[in-house]
Amino acid sequence: MVRSRTCRAVVGVKVTVLRVLHALRGAGRAVPRRGAVDGTAGRVAADPVHVAEQPFVGACPPGVGRHRVPEPGRAGPVGYSSLDAGAAVTYEFVRQVLTQIAAMTPGPYLHIGADEAYVTSHADYTAMVDAFTAQVATLGRTVMGWNEYAGTALPRNNAVVQYWNGDRTAVANAVTTRGAKVVLSPAPHTYVPQKQDARQPLGGTWACGGVCGLDRHYNWDPGTFIPGVARRGPRRPSRCRRGSRHRPAPRR
Secondary structure, eight states: OHHHHHHHHHHHHHHTTOSEEEOOTTSOOOOOBTTBOOHHHHHHHHHHHHHHTSTTOEEEOBOSTTTOSSOOOOSSOOSSOOOOTTOHHHHHHHHHHHHHHHHHOOSSEEEOOOOOOTTSOHHHHHHHHHHHHHHHHHTTOEEEEEGGGGGSOOOTTOEEEEEOSSOHHHHHHHHHHHOOEEEEOOHHHHBTTBOSSTTOSSOBOTTTTSOOOGGGGTSOOGGGSSTTOOOOSSOOOOOOBOOOSOOOOOOO
């Protein structure tokens, strides 16, 4: 069921000629066991990726857990836990996950997440993210991550920062000093599952500090959103987050 819905969504993306399909939420969340990806998760990931790898659409797979490195995360609260920067098993775990996901997916990008690591110290965060970024490079991929990782040692001219919330200046610095590219997913403008009307029973309100109106998704300029960074060459498409954690109750 999940696989068929995901494939239909990918076909819809292809029809509208969006160029990069990010993350494939819900696909391939396997924990490595002696180097083997769980068969079901692997198949769920592989089918939509096979659809996406046709002309004009690329897949940008997630790295560890729910797009959150070093904070594994789960549905509900986030930022309450951290991987252990001092444990060798942390780096072996991430190496196996990134290696297996890279083997399952085509395309040049691998997204390591790196957002909402609220209880991880800055030193531990930087040490882990730098190590994970280096692992992506050994796999021959371009690293992507959420904008929290913009201040780490990004590979020069070979990294993509995905902005969703918070400090835009760090993103601008990553562009000007490290040659990073940017994908824009600012929450108030692109997180569609937020409530669009106060009468809606489901949907979040955190992105806009209340109800979001549809005008927010149109009335903004990606070309001027990051301060001091002028558009140069083709613009990478901003990402509109369609997925939602809110599910309606089943019909009786």
